[in-house]
Structure formats: C-alpha cells, structure tokens
Amino acid sequence: MASTEQVGAALAQAAERNSATTNQIRAAVEGTGQIVVRLQMVAGGTGRPISDLG
Numbered sequence: 001m002a003s004t005e006q007v008g009a010a011l012a013q014a015a016e017r018n019s020a021t022t023n024q025i026r027a028a029v030e031g032t033g034q035i036v037v038r039l040q041m042v043a044g045g046t047g048r049p050i051s052d053l054g
Contacts, residue, residue, distance in 0.1 A: 002010070
C-alpha cells in the first residue's frame with residue numbers, strides 16, 4: 001500500500017499536469033479566438049457572411 005507521502009506526491013504531480021494541460025487549453029482557445037476574429041474581418045471585407053467563405 002502507498003504511504004501518505006507517496007499519495008501526496010502523486011496528487012501534487014497530477015495537479016501540476018492538470019495545470020499545464022489547462023494552460024495549453026487556454027492558449028488554444030485564445031488562438032482559435034484570434035483566428036475567428038481574422039476570419040470575421042475577412043468576411044466583413046468581402047461583404048459576404050463568413051458561412052459563404054468555405
């Protein structure tokens with residue numbers, strides 16, 4: 001059976017990985033948002049809705 005220290009260390013490691021994953025997801029969402037803004041700008045320049053650009 002794992003000791004209290006081992007369980008604590010494993011939980012801390014899992015929390016670190018979770019934090020890193022959360023930061024990666026946030027960065028991906030921000031990047032996607034920037035792409036959407038650019039696409040909206042392109043669509044606005046054409047006078048056509050963004051759904052027609054595909």
